[in-house]
Amino acid sequence: MKSSEKEFIAETEEILEDAGEFLIRIQESPKGSADPDIVNALFRAMHTLKGMASLFGYQAITDISHSLENLLDDVRLGKIEITEEVVSFLFQFIDILRTYVDAVRTNKPQKDREVHGHLEKIRTFRDSLSQRGEERSIKGLIADEILRVLSEYEEHRLKSNIKEKKGIYYLKSSFSISDFDVHLKEITEKVKTVGELISTMPTSENLPEGSIGFNLMIGSSKDAQGLQDIFGMRVDVLIPTGGAQAQEPTGEQYQEKPSSEIGMKVSSSTLRVDIEKIDMILNTIGELALVKGAHQRVWAEMSDKYGHRPIVVDLYRVGQSFQRRLDELKQQVLSIRMVPVGQIFGRLGQITRRYSRSANKKIELKIFGENTEIDKFLAEEVIDPLMHIVRNAIDHGIESTEQRLLNGKGEQAEIVLKAYQRGNNVVIEVEDDGKGLDINKIKSKAVEKGLISEKDTLSEHDAIDMIFLPGLSTSETVSEISGRGVGLDVVKQKLGDMGGFVDVITKKNEGTRFILTLPITLAIIKALIVRIGTDKYAIPLSSLSETFALDTSTIQLVENKKVCNLRGQMLPLTDLCGLLGLGMDNRKKCFVAVIGHGQRRVGLMVDELIEQYEVVIKPLGSYLEDLKIYAGAAELGRNEVVLVLDGEAVIEQCISKKAHANV
């Protein structure tokens, strides 16, 4: 292959990758509120692709991308509404373009008839949609002199902003010709935080030699004074906020069609809010819970003093009712942060389709529980680890088609994505029906890397756990899909950061299942308050599996480590006193809080289990961030602050201590 062809393939693949990303972002935005910048970026991507393909003489790609560019031009100009249908049509054709780029790579001839079919399909689709009414004219609202310099696209954006009752302003500024682009870039970024940049008009009028002026037309819901405060430059009002209506002259051309009115109502029923604002509400709710605690105390004192007088009973009722409303409020605010897992699964579907094609494997994706809800923040964070696992499954887990047939499996492989709620956690599973992990291979690899010695006997579970160590990959070949040796350690790390953990179940020739357990939300968590010596600590319920009282005389020593018998199984014990460096405390009786699940569990010995509490975790600050075993601090009321243990980090610490003791 010529190097120019290679370059072409690399660049087009990048463009198509970007286009796919843009589409996903459009798909994820609420109906009717796709970011115009992204729609425009998608249009430009297709435009660039067309240009490249035509330069290199790939007619089929040129023609198809050209047709799509036309379709997207209608979309960005608002002639076609970007519906779910349009998005999936575009997805489909991006996939088709990928097959053509693949054909360039493998030197396969392009079939003319097939291309004609595609073009026809795009044309018919576009015709079936291009029936959206004309936008209303804005002549008279904005000076002609300004309007005539706008491109069709800019005019459309101006109209959209007016329709949304945004204010239209001119920001006027001038700079030295030598560095105006730097300043404009800064201002443009700032504009994005308050609204949309519609047009950038350069001007040289009334300016000294060597300088250049710019009139930036922006649409924003802020008022002129607000903008002046933010930008510190002259702001001219072209149309005030919400004001297009007010100064609208009567005349036929300004009459809005009823249908578009309905459309506006729909689009205004969702609201994008900075997640920080929601966090602030949650903080306040946390503080209200403290107020409730104070109320409880006052009631208790009064009840002691005055018994069941009506006023005391009344005070109690007020407290109960306050608590109920507070719980409701908290649920409502938390529900704002929740998104269905289906959003993530949609993106994984994309990845699967793409990679299965480039890996030349037939894979069916099955999805269960896509309506399970998870905190938006966690949803964003968990995407990367999930993508990695899915890629791994496609690349390493699932065998080639020939191999599958040899193993007596169906030609079509299967990846199952499943989500469900378990207690305070959301569990997401990725299961493939591939060859399973090769335990022996993992062991010999670990020996080779010097992670274990040949003599070490390793349980199957410990061996599987080794795939999460940095630098361990059993795949012989580096693949462009999942790379090699980078990743699973990062997956584990990331899950841990989120307060979750990952488990693997594998069976030779039957498949591998990755089980990711995450807290539903990080904002407010339920925690068990325990006492160790004189200090109190909080253990998140999400990492707690059970608690029980223990007579210390029943503790056994196995290889010099404390264990106890829990329903016939050995449970390793750790004295929290020792772990936290509080000094050993010899007691006859203690309580054990079991954290972790399945094979990965540890019993933490504590002096007392106090109560369950809902806490808002606050970070410890950068100077204490090295203390990995604490997730943060929380306030319990009466100005009492406790440290919150990070379940996963504690388990990690206990296990590494064990490993240390082995040496």
Added chain:
Amino acid sequence: MTRSMIRSVVEELDQLQTFESASGFEALKMLSANEFDMIITDINMPDINGLELINFVRKDSRHKEIPLIIVSTEKSDEDKKRGMAIGASAYITKPFKPHELKDKVKDLLKL
């Protein structure tokens, strides 16, 4: 891609030297430092669009009168009309044949 093609076509004509810029901003900088005999521009550009560039050029005392050609795709018909309305001298639709451009340039520069 189109830019380098335009340059090679125009430079085939004797005595003509060409300069290219990848964005509207770059073009503005060039215009402030040099004098030109002709400007050829696209409409769709990432920072300022071709119309805004034309508007600027037409109000700039040094380039008020210079010939200006829009080169853009047939999708930008509406934009080309607008360009002509604010003072472009001609427009050419992409994709175009080299001689189309050459003829327009010769015509406008009276070569």
